[in-house]
Amino acid sequence: MRKVYNFGAGPAMLPEAVLLKAQKEMLDWKGTGVSLMEIGHRTPEFQALADQSEADLRELMAIPSNYKIFFLPGGATAQFSMVPMNLLGINKKADYIDTGVWSKKAIAEAKRFGDINIAAAACEENGILSIPEQDEWKLNPSAAYLHYTANETISGLEFQWVPDTGNVPLAADMTSLMLAQPIDVSQFGIIYASAQKNLGQAGVTIVIIRDDLIREPVANTPATYMYKTYQKYDSFYNTPPTYSWYISSLVLSWLKEQGGVEAIYKVNQRKAARLYAVIDESKGFYESRIAVKNRSLCSVSFYLKNDALTEQFISEAHEAGLAYLKGHRFAGGIRACIYNAMPEEGVNALADFMLDFAKRNG
Amino acid sequence: MRKVYNFGAGPAMLPEAVLLKAQKEMLDWKGTGVSLMEIGHRTPEFQALADQSEADLRELMAIPSNYKIFFLPGGATAQFSMVPMNLLGINKKADYIDTGVWSKKAIAEAKRFGDINIAAAACEENGILSIPEQDEWKLNPSAAYLHYTANETISGLEFQWVPDTGNVPLAADMTSLMLAQPIDVSQFGIIYASAQKNLGQAGVTIVIIRDDLIREPVANTPATYMYKTYQKYDSFYNTPPTYSWYISSLVLSWLKEQGGVEAIYKVNQRKAARLYAVIDESKGFYESRIAVKNRSLCSVSFYLKNDALTEQFISEAHEAGLAYLKGHRFAGGIRACIYNAMPEEGVNALADFMLDFAKRNG
Numbered sequence: 006m007r008k009v010y011n012f013g014a015g016p017a018m019l020p021e022a023v024l025l026k027a028q029k030e031m032l033d034w035k036g037t038g039v040s041l042m043e044i045g046h047r048t049p050e051f052q053a054l055a056d057q058s059e060a061d062l063r064e065l066m067a068i069p070s071n072y073k074i075f076f077l078p079g080g081a082t083a084q085f086s087m088v089p090m091n092l093l094g095i096n097k098k099a100d101y102i103d104t105g106v107w108s109k110k111a112i113a114e115a116k117r118f119g120d121i122n123i124a125a126a127a128c129e130e131n132g133i134l135s136i137p138e139q140d141e142w143k144l145n146p147s148a149a150y151l152h153y154t155a156n157e158t159i160s161g162l163e164f165q166w167v168p169d170t171g172n173v174p175l176a177a178d179m180t181s182l183m184l185a186q187p188i189d190v191s192q193f194g195i196i197y198a199s200a201q202k203n204l205g206q207a208g209v210t211i212v213i214i215r216d217d218l219i220r221e222p223v224a225n226t227p228a229t230y231m232y233k234t235y236q237k238y239d240s241f242y243n244t245p246p247t248y249s250w251y252i253s254s255l256v257l258s259w260l261k262e263q264g265g266v267e268a269i270y271k272v273n274q275r276k277a278a279r280l281y282a283v284i285d286e287s288k289g290f291y292e293s294r295i296a297v298k299n300r301s302l303c304s305v306s307f308y309l310k311n312d313a314l315t316e317q318f319i320s321e322a323h324e325a326g327l328a329y330l331k332g333h334r335f336a337g338g339i340r341a342c343i344y345n346a347m348p349e350e351g352v353n354a355l356a357d358f359m360l361d362f363a364k365r366n367g
Numbered sequence: 368m369r370k371v372y373n374f375g376a377g378p379a380m381l382p383e384a385v386l387l388k389a390q391k392e393m394l395d396w397k398g399t400g401v402s403l404m405e406i407g408h409r410t411p412e413f414q415a416l417a418d419q420s421e422a423d424l425r426e427l428m429a430i431p432s433n434y435k436i437f438f439l440p441g442g443a444t445a446q447f448s449m450v451p452m453n454l455l456g457i458n459k460k461a462d463y464i465d466t467g468v469w470s471k472k473a474i475a476e477a478k479r480f481g482d483i484n485i486a487a488a489a490c491e492e493n494g495i496l497s498i499p500e501q502d503e504w505k506l507n508p509s510a511a512y513l514h515y516t517a518n519e520t521i522s523g524l525e526f527q528w529v530p531d532t533g534n535v536p537l538a539a540d541m542t543s544l545m546l547a548q549p550i551d552v553s554q555f556g557i558i559y560a561s562a563q564k565n566l567g568q569a570g571v572t573i574v575i576i577r578d579d580l581i582r583e584p585v586a587n588t589p590a591t592y593m594y595k596t597y598q599k600y601d602s603f604y605n606t607p608p609t610y611s612w613y614i615s616s617l618v619l620s621w622l623k624e625q626g627g628v629e630a631i632y633k634v635n636q637r638k639a640a641r642l643y644a645v646i647d648e649s650k651g652f653y654e655s656r657i658a659v660k661n662r663s664l665c666s667v668s669f670y671l672k673n674d675a676l677t678e679q680f681i682s683e684a685h686e687a688g689l690a691y692l693k694g695h696r697f698a699g700g701i702r703a704c705i706y707n708a709m710p711e712e713g714v715n716a717l718a719d720f721m722l723d724f725a726k727r728n729g
Contacts, residue, residue: 013410021394032390042386043380046569207609209570227476229441229444229448243442252404
């Protein structure tokens with residue numbers, strides 16, 4: 006058993022079994038006598054790993070055959086550029102939903118390349134943040150796509166539903182939610198997620214794209230930022246981030262052993278429910294500033310009513326092996342990220358700590 | 368002692384000491400109780416690692432203070448785009464030297480963004496490849512920069528000298544040579560190298576750029592492809608490839624323990640000399656197709672006169688623990704990559720094998 010539960014937002018906690026396997030194989034991967042880090046990406050050995058990880062992801066998410074899967078460098082932030090550069094097409098118009106820091110970053114980047122309409126934005130009422138229902142959105146029916154951020158990890162604001170945009174393709178930043186809950190991929194045009202939440206370590210980003218959306222990109226798009234490059238070369242246009250890909254492959258195997266996405270989703274729901282219950286039953290000692298209908302499954306943010314206690318909470322928690330609970334520098338407060346790799350015992354330990362801390366300081 | 372010497376071109380062999388340290392720290396990095404893979408990039412712990420690795424690189428290469436160092440995702444191939452996108456400036460003209468596959472890739476990419484002059488190209492005479500001397504080059508004195516590939520890893524063709532372009536900044540792809548031999552950084556405008564040869568694992572690329580060359584990029588450049596983004600955010604614009612960065616930091620520490628670049632260069636020279644001597648003294652059993660003045664220090668390519676023996680050579684070598692000697696799919700023959708991490712014993716084992724193989728099959 007590990008001594009520390011890591012609630013950091015990402016690069017985030019990994020399953021212990023994955024780390025143990027990577028440790029064991031560090032100097033001798035599958036009897037090759039060399040580390041996976043030292044294996045050429047064009048060897049049959051690495052190709053087998055790439056094929057297996059794609060097959061595992063396709064199985065876990067039931068990805069239809071008309072969707073391509075790419076393992077790319079650069080993080081989700083690179084996708085903030087690649088989505089508009091590749092999907093804006095000729096009319097160069099797209100709709101975006103602004104729900105916080107991450108969608109604002111995606112919007113700022115998209116504006117370099119096209120005419121961006123903010124179809125809706127999160128709103129705050131009496132200090133509570135929520136996402137407006139779709140009937141309040143101002144959608145452009147001829148938009149090339151609609152982009153939204155399924156979960157804002159900084160505030161802890163989650164959609165909990167999938168927009169219905171008819172023939173307008175949906176583009177979703179799923180970084181913190183991919184593989185944490187079941188989704189119907191066929192509802193989306195493109196989904197992307199950097200690996201350092203639920204899929205492995207920083208350095209690789211998974212892109213799932215419906216093949217008819219791989220279009221001619223805008224002028225001056227570098228080859229490495231064209232989806233059509235990766236369509237042609239299957240993520241092997243140049244040396245991919247092989248070790249990050251390997252860690253993702255171990256995470257995918259581990260998730261299959263846990264029973265897949267449906268099974269882990271049940272655990273994730275219990276984990277989130279436990280923490281929100283402690284907050285809601287704390288008689289105001291802890292505060293959530295997110296509407297119940299938009300509370301995040303994986304990034305549980307809250308505040309201490311008496312903010313003077315926040316630092317003490319964080320340092321006492323750290324002493325107790327509950328690490329990296331400090332809220333994002335833009336948000337303050339506390340943030341507990343409870344992705345797939347966080348075991349239920351870790352969440353229970355945090356919940357017990359919260360109860361005890363409130364009792365001692367309430 | 369490891370059982371296998373890995374002569375692959377990259378992702379390439381790593382020092383055993385680096386792998387052992389990474390293995391040991393896999394589940395508990397510096398007493399944090401978590402893996403480096405799980406540590407946020409904005410924590411003081413990771414910042415200290417980033418600062419130390421920059422300081423180590425600056426010391427090892429004696430990098431002047433007016434040069435910025437970036438640790439970026441995307442490989443050297445991303446730099447094929449970033450260099451022209453950021454350095455072409457207003458007149459959009461640059462000179463390139465074409466010495467083989469890698470410079471051709473850089474040239475094809477640069478042509479998307481500007482007016483590219485091929486100032487010189489490698490030439491073949493009687494089956495021997497060489498780089499023309501500078502007095503034969505057709506340089507444009509008003510070029511924004513001159514780009515060259517210091518070592519073509521596929522053919523094994525190396526400059527062995529630094530072009531003198533006066534006020535025109537030099538841009539060098541140093542992927543296979545950085546830290547393998549001393550260079551005077553002040554002769555260059557920008558140097559880049561992906562890590563998977565001498566600097567660690569695939570997934571991170573080191574860029575060293577004179578700060579006055581960080582210019583306004585061409586239209587439609589994504590934020591993640593602007594050097595000015597990283598100038599502003601010190602490689603932390605978004606989540607960097609933290610674990611790849613960590614492995615690079617271990618390689619830099621290891622290189623300091625070996626005595627630095629001057630010391631490893633002496634070893635590298637002995638390693639290359641040993642292999643070229645075996646080739647030259649084989650009475651034509653082995654052939655080099657590179658002019659002596661352009662033979663690579665780190666990627667030693669050669670052919671068996673009787674090509675029918677090539678596959679047998681590769682498989683017998685593999686059996687003997689001399690792995691991944693097959694030449695690049697574009698070149699055929701044999702390629703022995705002998706970067707910093709390849710110990711002299713590995714090269715001697717290969718040389719002995721070559722002598723024995725020639726004796727048995729000559």
